[in-house]
Amino acid sequence: MGDDFRSSQPIYLQLADRICREIVRGDRKAGDKLPSVRDMAVEAGVNPNTVQRVYAELERMQVAETRRGQGTFVTEDVARLRELREELMHERIASFVRDMTEMGFRAEEIVTGVRAHMERSLDTAQGGRTE
Amino acid sequence: MKPSSIIQLEQVSKRYRFRYAVRDLTFSLPAGRIIGMIGANGSGKSTTLKLMAGLIRPSRGRVYVYGQPAERRISRCVSYMSDMDPLYGFYTAAELISFYERVFPDFDTAKAREMLEFMSLQPNQRAGDLSKGNLGRLKMVLALSRTAPVVLMDEPLSGLDPLVRQSILKGLLSFVDLSRQTLIMSTHEVVEIEPLLDTAVLMADGHVLDIRDIDELREECGLTLVDWMAERLSRPSTGYFGANQA
Known part of the structure; x- marks a missing residue:
């Protein structure tokens, strides 16, 4: 919690951007599981619907993939x-x-x-x- | 246009003697979202929530919740959290939970106990002895422990210090079930609440000025919620239906 989204960019894009930076920095590695929608929502202090949108955006960018019943993972495509x-x-x-x-x-x-x-x-x- | 609306108001007015609290409200709200009612004191937010909860009857017009007219019995589908302190002070948290369990068939006792622990509340403490912050937390526990499809919260953050507000919002995000519930709350803490909202309803002088999705405001207009409020309130003459011209 306590995250700020003061810039007027859409919140889901700001959060997607933040996760991309974490991946590039190596904080999240290829194949790592991303937090569940609920956990990410609580962690970032945003609506669970927004997190769903973030994960969809990361999938669209082919940076993450959702496996049915298992959750969303950073892509293994190095x-x-x-x-x-x-x-x-x-x-x-x-x-x-x-x-x-x-x-x-x-x-x-x-x-x-x-x-x-x-x-x-x-x-x-x-x-x-x-x- | 809106996917399955869960709340619907048709030309609703509420008059107290000679004063209109709300006037000619016509709008619907979509299911599965967190929706914020924002606006100044006296703009009609609380009255609108009470109308949705079936706690007051409209002087004119109709209110539907979950497809049913919002009368007293709508409380079966609506969990309402008042901005007052309606809890019996002589009850402990645990006693309140069993009281709620008896009154509301949809009350989830296991969830309530889990939330109580999450909020670090003592089951044996009397409600009357709680600090303002812990009372706020307890009210949130009771409101969110019902599986009712509609949860209404009137000013859940008002008068609480920033740390308590954060912990209450965290509890809210952890326990609300948007696959089955729609949460509508009124608040003044606009900056703090914005990342939690899907949709904002802006009220002024008993009217709904506009209803917008937060990320749509940011994406299409480059406006934060505060920017948007400032813009909309500076030209209050355009009503809700004129909003799309902007």
């Missing part, structure tokens, strides 16, 4: 999960680039900026300092 990882990356990059472009940054500036940032944080990590 290639699909690699693809999902790529998709999430491109989605985030696209939104970042859109943001930067809106502020008037040019492509080279963005790339240089990202590279410089990555090098800086790499140095920081190697120097053992924390931010």
Whole structure:
């Protein structure tokens, strides 16, 4: 409970997105059983009907599959999960680039900026300092 | 358009002396959902719930619940939780459960005991000695332990602190059976309740301004429940039937 759905995106999409991130991060692995509809509803603080919609959406995306009488599972199709990882990356990059472009940054500036940032944080990590 | 409606109001008005509490309500609500009645104090939410519960009779129009006219005997199909404290204070939680078991044939005693434990309530404590929060929890246990197809809750969260509200909502999600029940509740805690709702009914001045599904509002209009309320209440002249033009 206590989850917030303040963004005006549909709640079922926000929850589906959250589960996709958990899968990409490795918190949920290929073939893992997802919580029952009721448990997920209580955990996320949303309506059970919404969870049903979330699981249907994940199935449509071929990220999860429902086995009759057993529940819903993360797909065992590892290639699909690699693809999902790529998709999430491109989605985030696209939104970042859109943001930067809106502020008037040019492509080279963005790339240089990202590279410089990555090098800086790499140095920081190697120097053992924390931010 | 709506799949199997479980509640139906046809031109319903309720008048107390010279004042209309609700006026000319015509709408239906679908089964198997959690539905929120929202709106300011005095907008007619409680009156509408009482009409559905058969606790008051309309001055004009008809109310149907589960296909039957909502008269006093509709309480067989409707579990109603009042915003008042109607429990007999001298009864313990366990005694209230056996009292409910005798009054309501659809009362599920095993479920009630399970909920009591889930809510960390003591069976031997007298209702009159309970804190406001625990009384709220006990009322929820009694209302949800009936297998009635319609559960009505009038302000189940009002006057309770945030932690109690969270635990009550958690209990609600854990024990409501949407494959067999429809839950309709009135509330002011709009932000908190939004993720739990399928559908919201917005009332103002005794009228229903609009009825919308939450994810439809977000998907099609990019509005949260609060955004939508603000938008709808700022131009209250358009009635429910004008809503689709937006």
